[in-house]
Amino acid sequence: MSTPKVQRTYSSRNKQAFRPPVPSSPPSTLSSSPVAPPAITRPTKRRLSENDVAPEFPLAKRLKAEIKPTVKAKASTKSASKVQKTLRQLHFNIDQSILRTCSLCNLSYTKGAPDDEALHRSHCARIRQGMEWGKDEDKGNGITEVETGIKLKTGKKRGRIVAFSADATGKLGTKLSTLLNTINLSLSAPELPPSVLQASKAYLFLVAHDTLSHRERIAGCVIAQRISTAMAVVAPPSSDESPESSSDKSTSADSAPAPIIVDINTNLYCNPTPLPTPMGIPRIFVSSSFRRQGIAKHLLNAAARTFIHGCPLDPLKGQAAFSQPTGMGQAVMMDWGKGAVRVYEE
Numbered sequence: 001m002s003t004p005k006v007q008r009t010y011s012s013r014n015k016q017a018f019r020p021p022v023p024s025s026p027p028s029t030l031s032s033s034p035v036a037p038p039a040i041t042r043p044t045k046r047r048l049s050e051n052d053v054a055p056e057f058p059l060a061k062r063l064k065a066e067i068k069p070t071v072k073a074k075a076s077t078k079s080a081s082k083v084q085k086t087l088r089q090l091h092f093n094i095d096q097s098i099l100r101t102c103s104l105c106n107l108s109y110t111k112g113a114p115d116d117e118a119l120h121r122s123h124c125a126r127i128r129q130g131m132e133w134g135k136d137e138d139k140g141n142g143i144t145e146v147e148t149g150i151k152l153k154t155g156k157k158r159g160r161i162v163a164f165s166a167d168a169t170g171k172l173g174t175k176l177s178t179l180l181n182t183i184n185l186s187l188s189a190p191e192l193p194p195s196v197l198q199a200s201k202a203y204l205f206l207v208a209h210d211t212l213s214h215r216e217r218i219a220g221c222v223i224a225q226r227i228s229t230a231m232a233v234v235a236p237p238s239s240d241e242s243p244e245s246s247s248d249k250s251t252s253a254d255s256a257p258a259p260i261i262v263d264i265n266t267n268l269y270c271n272p273t274p275l276p277t278p279m280g281i282p283r284i285f286v287s288s289s290f291r292r293q294g295i296a297k298h299l300l301n302a303a304a305r306t307f308i309h310g311c312p313l314d315p316l317k318g319q320a321a322f323s324q325p326t327g328m329g330q331a332v333m334m335d336w337g338k339g340a341v342r343v344y345e346e
């Protein structure tokens with residue numbers, strides 16, 4: 001038996017961990033549809049046990065599949081009476097160039113379709129600059145200010161972190177769900193189910209708005225989820241170890257189970273033994289114009305400190321885990337936990 005492989009998970013979207021992803025399928029030729037939703041071009045988030053053949057959320061494919069031609073082939077009633085002896089295949093020669101992929105947010109959309117363009121504009125702005133946050137939105141709603149006056153690595157701006165229950169309702173719930181939709185679309189990740197939201201807290205990193213004094217930007221977001229177990233990250237098996245020898249090892253009673261591969265592209269391996277782990281991070285996102293300023297790390301530290309009241313968690317002791325991390329997620333995870341942050345399936 002060879003080493004069990006778990007391929008193309010959530011993280012596999014970024015084979016080249018830090019390079020922009022490419023469309024997972026050729027552009028649709030059915031570009032005559034004016035209302036097709038924009039298609040995301042990244043590989044999708046999948047469960048650890050899924051294989052290449054049946055992705056759980058083939059979003060790009062699904063969205064493209066929904067694009068139906070509005071131009072219907074005319075059923076020729078006039079010529080119905082005439083007997084056509086030879087049937088010929090009709091070919092539409094539609095300019096494929098109207099399906100555009102934005103290099104800033106990686107969304108594919110139909111240029112010239114007003115709905116598509118509007119959707120893209122708002123998605124793109126959120127990905128780059130973050131959604132707006134009104135200072136009055138802090139009031140009530142069970143929002144806690146976790147940290148203030150946080151210095152960013154560059155510029156003079158300071159930020160603050162607020163936290164609230166991820167199953168919030170009302171205006172706050174709507175805001176969070178818009179934010180999570182944007183994040184999910186960007187990661188090609190599925191919606192977090194209500195059961196996960198109920199067990200989670202949202203942490204938002206807010207920075208001053210460039211022009212409006214009473215508003216802020218949501219520069220980053222971390223969702224922290226109560227989990228029970230996760231797997232330790234382990235070193236990849238050495239290349240001179242053949243699959244046969246590793247499987248021999250896994251069957252012998254006194255040896256550790258064979259590591260499983262979580263992300264074939266980044267060579268991320270885990271020991272499959274479930275270990276008690278209190279906090280999982282199913283979503284982490286920082287808007288592109290705020291990256292590499294320490295925001296993700298500030299959010300993670302705030303979550304570790306406050307997620308369980310009176311019980312600060314230590315990533316260096318394996319008390320936190322990421323769900324199938326992307327390449328960038330793995331970079332943060334490694335930097336934050338120095339290899340001790342675990343991996344779990346959300």
Ligand SMILES: CC(C)(COP(=O)(O)OP(=O)(O)OC[C@H]1O[C@@H](n2cnc3c(N)ncnc32)[C@H](O)[C@@H]1OP(=O)(O)O)[C@@H](O)C(=O)NCCC(=O)NCCS
Pocket residue numbers: 018187220283284285286287290291292293294295296297298322323324325326327328329330331332333335
């Ligand atoms: C991953 C992400 C949240 C990181 O946010 P961030 O605020 O830029 O991260 P930080 O500035 O806190 O980075 C902390 C450390 O992580 C590592 N790191 C973060 N992003 C990295 C990158 N793109 N390349 C290499 N290392 C990176 C670095 O060690 C960094 O420290 P340094 O800047 O002093 O070198 C952000 O890039 C993002 O939203 N990416 C798209 C969504 C995504 O992939 N989310 C992860 C899902 S698991």
Ligand SMILES: [Zn+2]
Pocket residue numbers: 102103104105106107120123124
């Ligand atoms: Zn864009």
